[in-house]
Amino acid sequence: MYVAVKGGERAIENAHRLLAHERRGDRDVPEISLAQVAEQLGLAVDRVMGEGSLYDRELAALAIKQARGDLIEAIFLVRAFRATLPRFGVTEPVDTGQMRVQRRVSSTFKDIPGGQVLGPTFDYTHRLLDPQLVHGIEPAPPAVGEASDASTPRVTDILGRDGLIEPSPQAQADADVGDLTREPLGFPAERDLRLQNLARGDEGFLLALGYSTQRGYGRNHPFAGEIRFGEVEVEFMAEEVGFAVPLGSIELTECQMVNQFKGSATEAPCFTRGYGLAFGQSERKTMSMALVDxxxxxxxxxxxxxxxxQDEEFVMSHSDNVQATGFVEHLKLPHYVDFQSELGLLRKLRKEFEEANAAPSLQEAAE
Amino acid sequence: MKAEAIKDRRKAAMSVLAHAPAVDIAARLQPMALPAHEELRAPENGLVMVRGRIGGDGAPFNLGEATVSRAAVRLASGEVGFGYVLGRDSEKARLIALCDALIQADSHGDAVEMQVVFPLRQRMLASREQKAREAAATKVEFYTMVRGEG
Structure with a gap:
């Protein structure tokens, strides 16, 4: 029997009204704008775009504002929005070798062609809270140097020239590219699907898993061969136009992890690789992704x-924070009927327990 | 102009216009005498799945989606232009489609190139140059310290 319990509507409506009030906060404090979120909380926006799996800075900023800064809630909002738009198709694969590099570092070679470019980074800061930011300051304009036209080849390309590192797997002719937004996950999963899953996976989850490999749970001796961040051009092959149409640029972070070598009787030993790629400036995310990949x-x-x-079913089934939060948080929704049946069962078991324990004492009394 | 040259010019123009704010494209088009034209397809927002490559240079994989706006415009003389651009700015998609149609028209191709695309390209390149110079200032110049007496 199903018994509908009504009466929550008024409470829900008022709860949402209260939420909107709390979201706004003290009304004497100016309301935050989407431009302020996008410009001044840019790394939060990058994370929401990456795990929301939708590149759109303004939408991510709106989601963060609406979610009161709860990034997983914001990611949920972005995922829900993407379901409302039609998909025009897939882009040409982006060429990260042609990236307009804002930051590019290698921990394996000091003197890489194109150089070590630190860019905007928290590295080497002292992690002391800055009292100057309390009331806001106008920062000095950035220093400028001599921009060179020299290319910045990937560190893995340099190692690859001497055969010291395995080549990237090439596409099989007419092989489809897996898309987990279109087909349900199945195992074993190929690397294209795994990378898609990791790219939208929760940063904290991947960070912990990556860390676990460093601590010995699936150790693979990583070096950060290269991390680069900057803009790449995106092109879309529109049939009606007849050529690959430039759509503009997006910011990406890429991590090439260089790992312990493999070899065999027939193959000379060479380094292996792990790969990370994410929207925006997302260094921790791409490094973790590369370790887990x-x-x-x-x-x-x-x-x-x-x-x-190392367990793809475990990793891929638990990396998505929208799925995870949905299942964990559903526990707070009404389970009154479920619980009543559990309660009924427990009472019955306790009664049986009491009867079983009471029996000997009755016997004793009789003796 | 040969078909191949027109295609190259259209693509080069799109790569500039996609990076320019809609108001700037509109401002550059505004003084021009535009031929009669119509929306062949009303601007529409949607998604594209952005692909990367395994290891940066290997087989493709799906990275995540991006919002895109698109439109199509037809000139009275028959040329059809397309606008595709990242984001949800449908006016920008319409303006790019209009420029794309004009570039294909003998009467307007050179004018759009000179008065719209060229100045916007200069501005785009200047802004990229500035960013590149800011990054270049953070490049590490290693030097070796010699300790003690050689």
């Missing part, structure tokens, strides 16, 4: 699958 290649590389980070 490498760990998930255990099966392909003939390594024992012993640690959580």
């Amino acid at each position: 490498r760990a998930l290649r255990a099966r392909e590389l003939g390594e024992d699958v012993l640690a959580p980070a």
